[in-house]
Amino acid sequence: MITRVEHISDEQLRTIRQTIGEAFVSNELFHNWGNVDERKNDVIKYMSIYVDYVYQAGELYANEDLTGFIGLEDSAKKTVMLQIKMLLKMLIRLRFTRLRSLMAFAGQIRKSNVSYAKQRHYETLLVCIHKAYQGKGLATELITFAKKKADAAGIPLIFDTDMEKYARMYQYLGCDLYNTVTADNGVTRYSLCYKPRKMAAFCNDGK
Numbered sequence: 156m157i158t159r160v161e162h163i164s165d166e167q168l169r170t171i172r173q174t175i176g177e178a179f180v181s182n183e184l185f186h187n188w189g190n191v192d193e194r195k196n197d198v199i200k201y202m203s204i205y206v207d208y209v210y211q212a213g214e215l216y217a218n219e220d221l222t223g224f225i226g227l228e229d230s231a232k233k234t235v236m237l238q239i240k241m242l243l244k245m246l247i248r249l250r251f252t253r254l255r256s257l258m259a260f261a262g263q264i265r266k267s268n269v270s271y272a273k274q275r276h277y278e279t280l281l282v283c284i285h286k287a288y289q290g291k292g293l294a295t296e297l298i299t300f301a302k303k304k305a306d307a308a309g310i311p312l313i314f315d316t317d318m319e320k321y322a323r324m325y326q327y328l329g330c331d332l333y334n335t336v337t338a339d340n341g342v343t344r345y346s347l348c349y350k351p352r353k354m355a356a357f358c359n360d361g362k
Contacts, residue, residue: 171206174285224297
């Protein structure tokens, strides 16, 4: 069963930060930060700050064992102050050259889902499975949970990933790949959308 993560201990939150941070070390989002060994510490720092934001915003969901996680943000929900707090922490804790390269990449791919960003939607902030529990159906459980929320709200569910294998997984689980953008560093952003039953026509119009 997938539920919102809330009222957890500091130790549990530290474990979640580490789990998600380690999972993202190999993600192509951080391509400009060097090889996996060179970027590991900074990626874990970055993702720790990001996880805090997702958790504090009430947008982090997980299974009962806290081994599979998904972040879901309703675009109608305003979290501006938390976003500012997150960015300030990143500026303090991370090298500016790291953030500058990440912002340059983000600037090139930021319009990948502009058609959907204008309308209310769910945005998938992260999907992560603890490495010891991968291949056990947790990804399917997490995505199914997100799709049900989109169905209930009648709004699109958006996935953005810089990993081709994850784009293929989301397609297998019922999402449509509607756009790709390749940045100067050779990294491709894959944008996908799940079509809620009530709003199928909306996603078709956004292609």
